[in-house]
Amino acid sequence: MLTLLLSSQTWANENLRCSGNDCAGKVSKYTDAPKDMVLVPSGSFLMGIDKVVNVDTKKMSKRQQLRYAVSREAFHDEGPAHNVILDAFHIDKYETSNKKYSEFMKATDHPAPAY
Numbered sequence: 001m002l003t004l005l006l007s008s009q010t011w012a013n014e015n016l017r018c019s020g021n022d023c024a025g026k027v028s029k030y031t032d033a034p035k036d037m038v039l040v041p042s043g044s045f046l047m048g049i050d051k052v053v054n055v056d057t058k059k060m061s062k063r064q065q066l067r068y069a070v071s072r073e074a075f076h077d078e079g080p081a082h083n084v085i086l087d088a089f090h091i092d093k094y095e096t097s098n099k100k101y102s103e104f105m106k107a108t109d110h111p112a113p114a115y
Contacts, residue, residue, distance in 0.1 A: 040090070
């Protein structure tokens with residue numbers, strides 16, 4: 001597994017050299033890509049949410065009021081909505097364990113995340 005992580009990093013650094021529309025909708029042309037990785041094509045998506053306008057909740061059912069209150073609280077710092085464009089990238093099909101990630105960090109001197 002560690003070998004797969006290291007080869008994946010090396011492979012991605014050497015072979016993923018496209019950006020923006022160059023990678024849009026591409027199927028991986030790299031036959032030497034690790035078999036457990038998939039290409040996520042480039043593209044754009046709407047990230048965030050615009051501020052929720054004040055709604056007269058008196059006309060809502062209790063359930064709707066609760067749903068509205070929860071969504072307002074959950075999304076209070078998610079705005080403004082904005083378009084995000086991502087380059088294509090490869091990602092593992094499967095999750096890795098903390099143990100395997102720790103082995104990867106030790107083998108590559110990769111710093112541990114702050115969290």
